[in-house]
Amino acid sequence: AQKVTQAQTEISVVEKEDVTLDCVYETRDTTYYLFWYKQPPSGELVFLIRRNSFDEQNEISGRYSWNFQKSTSSFNFTITASQVVDSAVYFCALSEGGNAGNMLTFGGGTRLMVKP
């Protein structure tokens, strides 16, 4: 069965610091997708990125970057020069191929607090 672990339950940083959110996953499938979502206080989950299991290329989008390493089953998320608006709960999620459809298995989330 699939599983996603976000060992950091809460992280606090000061504005402009870089911060990395860890995500470790378990799956028996060779085809799967990994996601990151942001949940601000309003409650709505905001999609950040999707990565498939065959694409280990790292990705950068502005201040956000993702490091996918199949060898360690990790999909870590780094925010560079953090800002107060980055304060939210961040979720890593996994979806397996085959008959899983759009079913997402979420990690427990990491609450990021960015202080001015």
Added chain:
Amino acid sequence: KAGVTQTPRYLIKTRGQQVTLSCSPISGHRSVSWYQQTPGQGLQFLFEYFSETQRNKGNFPGRFSGRQFSNSRSEMNVSTLELGDSALYLCASSSSGILYEQYFGPGTRLTVT
């Protein structure tokens, strides 16, 4: 394009009652998934509907059910409410394929007293 909408946003029910939540997906999206979010269990998948058919189901008791209409709008129903059903219920829509990014609505916060 309008986002995913969920109604009502807040709901208070009494134990033993039943409740129906509604979700309108993004226009053109045919897949609707439901998730339950609680402090103790986190985000858990309830079920997914695609073209009016249930495509996947999570590990929840039969008191939780859903359906999807021809216009892709979806409803979920919880019968015989229990205190533990208090949660934020999130709906997500996705385009016709699978493993596409899902767009979430603001959720319905259900409180069972």
